[in-house]
Amino acid sequence: MQIKNQQDFWSGLMFVAIGLGFVIFSYSYDMGTPSRMGPGYFPFWLAVCMALLGAIVTANSLRGEPAEDSAVGHFDWDILFLIIGSICLYGIMLDHLGLYVATPLLVIFCSLASHEFSLTIAVGNAIFLTVFAWLAFVKGLGLIFPLWPQPIAEWSTLAQITIPLGIVIAVVMLVRRIKGK
Amino acid sequence: MLDLLQHLALGFSVAFTPENLAYALLGCILGTLIGVLPGIGPVPTIAMLLPLTYILPPTAGLIMLAGIYYGAQYGGSTTAILVALPGETSAVVTVLDGHQMAKNGRAGAALAIAAMGSFFAGCFATLLLAAFAPPLAEVAFKFGPAEYFSLMVLGLVGAVVLASGSLPKAICMILLGLLLGMVGTDVNSGVARFDFGIPELQDGIDFAVVAMGVFGLAEIMNNLAQKENRVDITDKIGALYPNRQELREAAPACIRGTLLGSALGILPGGGAVLSSFASYTLEKKISRQPQRFGKGHPAGLAGPESANNAAAQTSFIPLLTLGIPGNAVMALMVGAMTIHNIQPGPQVMSSHPELFWGQCASM
Numbered sequence: 001m002q003i004k005n006q007q008d009f010w011s012g013l014m015f016v017a018i019g020l021g022f023v024i025f026s027y028s029y030d031m032g033t034p035s036r037m038g039p040g041y042f043p044f045w046l047a048v049c050m051a052l053l054g055a056i057v058t059a060n061s062l063r064g065e066p067a068e069d070s071a072v073g074h075f076d077w078d079i080l081f082l083i084i085g086s087i088c089l090y091g092i093m094l095d096h097l098g099l100y101v102a103t104p105l106l107v108i109f110c111s112l113a114s115h116e117f118s119l120t121i122a123v124g125n126a127i128f129l130t131v132f133a134w135l136a137f138v139k140g141l142g143l144i145f146p147l148w149p150q151p152i153a154e155w156s157t158l159a160q161i162t163i164p165l166g167i168v169i170a171v172v173m174l175v176r177r178i179k180g181k
Numbered sequence: 182m183l184d185l186l187q188h189l190a191l192g193f194s195v196a197f198t199p200e201n202l203a204y205a206l207l208g209c210i211l212g213t214l215i216g217v218l219p220g221i222g223p224v225p226t227i228a229m230l231l232p233l234t235y236i237l238p239p240t241a242g243l244i245m246l247a248g249i250y251y252g253a254q255y256g257g258s259t260t261a262i263l264v265a266l267p268g269e270t271s272a273v274v275t276v277l278d279g280h281q282m283a284k285n286g287r288a289g290a291a292l293a294i295a296a297m298g299s300f301f302a303g304c305f306a307t308l309l310l311a312a313f314a315p316p317l318a319e320v321a322f323k324f325g326p327a328e329y330f331s332l333m334v335l336g337l338v339g340a341v342v343l344a345s346g347s348l349p350k351a352i353c354m355i356l357l358g359l360l361l362g363m364v365g366t367d368v369n370s371g372v373a374r375f376d377f378g379i380p381e382l383q384d385g386i387d388f389a390v391v392a393m394g395v396f397g398l399a400e401i402m403n404n405l406a407q408k409e410n411r412v413d414i415t416d417k418i419g420a421l422y423p424n425r426q427e428l429r430e431a432a433p434a435c436i437r438g439t440l441l442g443s444a445l446g447i448l449p450g451g452g453a454v455l456s457s458f459a460s461y462t463l464e465k466k467i468s469r470q471p472q473r474f475g476k477g478h479p480a481g482l483a484g485p486e487s488a489n490n491a492a493a494q495t496s497f498i499p500l501l502t503l504g505i506p507g508n509a510v511m512a513l514m515v516g517a518m519t520i521h522n523i524q525p526g527p528q529v530m531s532s533h534p535e536l537f538w539g540q541c542a543s544m
Binding site: 080 | 374
């Protein structure tokens with residue numbers, strides 16, 4: 001069997017996987033009956049429909065003429081990892097390292113994803129955005145969140161592991177990036 | 182007619198308070214700034230700036246969002262003309278003739294025509310919005326749960342039908358959206374669904390978060406992944422004023438584009454993209470020199486540009502009166518309204534008249 005439409009094939013599989021995931025999770029909730037639906041009823045059938053449709057999309061991708069221009073675009077794992085990783089790390093850092101340290105780190109880590117990375121621009125941007133965040137969120141909106149780092153002893157276990165780990169990975173990438181030039 | 186004038190007066194009185202004007206201006210500036218970035222159209226722009234409006238009062242927040250929208254749309258046209266990089270799908274057509282004009286050294290004129298076309302279309306469609314919305318909303322008022330359910334189904338079906346690409350995939354995406362909406366506390370039983378024991382998830386997934394991820398981050402990563410396909414900015418912008426011949430060719434196209442755009446914008450799902458393409462086709466069909474299209478014909482720029490702006494305005498009609506978002510931008514607007522605790526729909530006009538008419542006038 002040959003895959004005739006790569007895009008359809010993979011997106012179909014993705015829908016099947018998400019659908020099945022929701023089916024499994026919603027199964028743990030009370031189903032109820034169609035006339036008195038429990039919390040699990042609607043998501044369960046919704047997910048079943050989705051998995052079925054995903055299967056149809058996948059099946060269709062195996063039939064018919066090979067579609068033109070259906071290759072799945074090159075998946076840039078570096079970028080995906082860097083952007084999503086820095087955002088997740090930021091979520092943890094903000095509570096423990098505070099706004100003034102976490103924001104510049106986020107900006108510098110994210111900028112590693114760019115093809116035209118330059119340390120000067122990244123640092124400049126980091127300073128600008130930190131000042132902007134301070135102006136907009138602390139001064140302007142009066143939101144309350146930690147501004148300065150907290151003592152490491154008070155960190156949660158999750159933060160004690162992920163923050164040093166994340167920073168080490170990012171610094172290694174940064175050094176390689178600068179040397180690579 | 183008198184009613185209309187009264188309503189508009191109320192709207193203007195809201196929109197012209199110094200702070201609301203300031204927010205509208207701020208929104209336009211931010212929108213244009215971000216819209217000018219190649220590859221980032223109104224949708225990611227709004228998604229990114231949505232959180233900024235949290236703290237504003239609802240009217241000011243929506244006025245600012247509307248400002249961002251128009252700013253981003255105009256910003257998108259600017260990049261389309263100057264560097265042939267449309268910020269969004271509806272600006273793709275603008276590239277065809279707009280960029281050619283820029284290459285011919287008429288970039289300034291092209292920008293001016295785009296701006297004037299947009300302005301004229303915007304004014305006209307806003308009046309239309311003000312005139313047609315109340316009767317439509319009156320009908321919507323008689324709606325009960327059954328009608329609302331049908332309307333919702335219509336909205337979802339419309340989204341499926343008008344989505345480009347395969348039908349099953351479009352349905353799958355809608356199911357995915359519904360499933361994401363399942364996260365959080367079940368309204369009927371009060372059971373927290375899919376919360377993985379995280380208390381923050383019990384309120385459901387915030388709309389701004391989804392929008393940011395789907396439209397904002399995805400767009401950024403996509404741009405990052407496309408290496409080095411930059412185009413040089415045309416070095417000469419040229420005179421800003423179009424000459425008389427260009428004006429004469431652009432004006433009728435502009436009017437036709439406005440009418441066409443207004444009509445198509447009301448349809449759910451259609452909106453700006455459909456109307457700009459339709460307008461380009463129309464201009465080319467009725468033109469006496471169709472061969473000049475694609476080589477920098479002012480009509481090929483003015484028509485679509487007015488059409489997409491008119492459509493952008495009239496697509497507020499289904500949103501503000503029926504609560505159906507016509508396109509992704511409108512869906513974001515619904516999100517923005519919900520964040521401000523306003524249920525989009527016919528009630529908006531009666532319970533928040535200052536908001537509705539303020540919004541109309543601010544355009």
